[in-house]
Amino acid sequence: MSTLKDLPGWVRHKQSDMVADLTSYVSQETPSDDKTLLTSGLAWVEEWLQIRIGEPASRRLVDGGKWADTLVLDYPSDDSAGWITALCHYDTVWSAGTLRDWPATVDGDRFTGPGAFDMKGGLVQLVWALKASRELGLPRPNLRLILNGDEEVGSPSSRPVIEAEVVRGDAVLVFEASAGGALKTARKGVGIFQIKATGKEAHAGLDPEVGASAIDEIARVIVQLHDETDLEKGTTVNVGLVRGGTRTNVKAGFATADIDIRVSSETEVQRINGVLDGLSARNANASLGVTGDWNRPVMARSAQTARLFAEAEYVANQLGFPLAETSVGGASDGNFAAALGLPVLDGLGAVGDGAHARNEWISIAGMLERTCLAAGLLAALAEAPERSIGAVVGAAAS
Structure with missing residues (x-):
C-alpha cells in the first residue's frame, strides 16, 4: 500500500x-x-x-x-x-x-x-x-x-x-x-470606496469667493484619509485615483477620489466606517458623498x-x-x-x-x-x- x-x-x-x-x-x-x-x-x-x-x-x-x-x-x-x-x-x-x-x-x-x-x-x-x-x-x-x-x-x-x-x-x-x-x-479585508465632491463653479480670478472648489474639498479629504493609516493595527488607506475640474480658470464643480482600504480586524472596519460617515465639506456651498463597500471581509x-x-x-x-x-x-x-x-x-x-x-x-x-x-x-x-x-x-x- x-x-x-x-x-x-x-x-x-x-x-x-x-x-x-x-x-x-x-x-x-x-x-x-x-x-x-x-x-x-x-x-x-x-x-x-x-x-x-x-x-x-x-x-x-x-x-x-x-x-x-x-x-x-x-x-x-x-x-x-x-x-x-x-x-x-x-x-x-x-x-x-x-x-x-x-x-x-x-x-x-x-x-x-x-x-x-x-x-x-x-x-x-x-x-x-x-x-x-x-x-x-x-x-x-x-x-x-x-x-x-x-x-x-x-x-x-x-x-x-x-x-x-x-x-x-x-x-x-x-x-x-x-x-x-x-x-x-x-x-486583510478590503474596502473599495469613492468620495465625490460637488462644488460651485465660478470664475477663479473674477469671483474667487463666489465659487466652491470640489478639488479643494477632495484635497482635504485625501489628507484626512491618509492620516487614518495605522500600520501597527494593519490598516492602510490609499487614494489611488483622483479626477476633477474642467478648466484651470474655473472653480471645480466636481471631483472624485477612488480609495483602497485594507484592514486586519473587524474593529478597524468599524473605525474606518465611522471616519467615512463623518466626512463633511468645509465650504457650505460644497458637499461630499461616499459610495462603495467592503469588497472582502477580514x-x-x-x-x-x-x-x-x-x-x-x-x-x-x-x-x-x-x-x-x-x-x-x-x-x-x-x-x-x-x-x-x-x-x-x-x-x-x-x-x-x-x-x-x-x-x-x-x-x-x-x-x-x-x-x-x-x-x-x-x-x-x-x-x-x-x-x-x-x-x-x-x-x-x-
Missing part, C-alpha cells in the same frame, strides 16, 4: 506532463473583462479535468451575467464522510493579446507566462494531487471544486455561489499562489485555521521540507469562507513571484513539491481524526 513517501517519486515521474498541462492552460487567455475568452477558457479547463481526473459526480454551472460563469464540481470519495472545498479562479489580470509577446516559457526551473503564478499553477497542482491520490491509492476526503472567473475584479457574481457552497463542507483549501513559499493563514487566523496549518506542516515535515505561514495584505475568495466561520488554508498554489507583473514566474520544483503537499494534506484530512485536524473539522461542522 502506498504512503506519503511514495508521492515525490511518482510526481517527479509526471513532471513533463504537468509542465505540458500548465503550458496549455496558460496559453488559454482568460482576462477577467472578456467573457467570450473566459467561456472558452473554462470549457478547456473542464475538458482537461475530465481527461486527468475523470467525470465529476455532479456539475453545476452558474451564469455570471456580464461576468464569468462559475462552475461547481463534486468529486466524492469512499475514504471519508467529510467534504473539503477547493477554490480556484481561472481569470487573470492579463488582457487579450498578451500571449503574442509573452508566451508560456520554460527556462531551467522557471516557468513564466501570464497567469502562471496567479493562479493557473495552483489548479494544475491540485489536479495532479487528485490524480496521485487515485493512482497511488491514497485516501482523500470528498472534494468540491469551485472554479470562478471573476476573482480579479472582486468576485461580484461568484461570491454568493462560493458562500452557499463552502458552508456545505468542513474546511476550505485555496490554491492561490504562496507568499514566498509560505501558506496564508490570514488576509480573513482572521482562527484557532481552526491554525490547526489546519499545523496539519499541513506535519505533512510537509513527513515529506522532508519545511513549511511556513504568513499574513498578507491581499485578499482572495478565501476571505468569504473565513468570514462564515470555516477554517481556511490559503496559498497552497505556486511557489514563485511576480503576481500581476511581467516578471510573473513559478518554480517547477516548487510545483512538484506543492503537488505532493496537496495530496498529502488531502490524505491527512481523510484519515486523521485522532490528530488536531479532527478538532478543526468537528468544530467547523458543529
